[in-house]
Amino acid sequence: MNKVVVFQVQNEQYAIPVEHVISIEKMDAPTLIPNMPDYMVGVVRIREELTPVLDTTRILYNRPFTPTDRTRLVVVMADGLSVAFIVDDAKEIIDIPEKAIKQVNMLAYRQTTYFIGIANLPERLITIIDPKKWFASLEGSDAIKQHVQKMEGSNHNT
DSSP, X not given: OEXXXXXXXXXXXXXXXXXXXXXXXXXXXXXXXXXXXXXXXXXXEETTEEEEEEEXXXXXXXXXXXXXXXXXXXXXXXXXXXXXXXXXXXXXXXXXXXXGEEOOOSHXXXXXXTEEEEEEETTEEEEEEOHHHHHHHSTTXXXXXXXXXXXXXXXXXX
């Protein structure tokens, strides 16, 4: 069994393996940071840690997210950094049987190496994402990581 956190972006369902997920938080107004990639809407402090907030709708569908009362942050550990992905709704934690996960060989999926499979469940399909590969694949992720680490360092020196 694979335990995953299921969330929704637009009308699609995605999942991240639960071992990568730190928490699910309500959307908080992030502090804007200039000169960052357009998919980074700012940073929030979660459990005393500065966490970049990334617009998942912009990353996947090239348009900005629309906040609702169900908008959540799925906070994951990626490359030694807490990263919050904005999702339309964080639905549930479920177990997916190994046999329900299909490897994807379509060309579009080969270009998105962070899609690690599709769970073919009764009534729905869920795309499973590796958050480490996802964050690493984003243009500008190194700049985000360096900036947050620099901000964290200056906070500890005061």
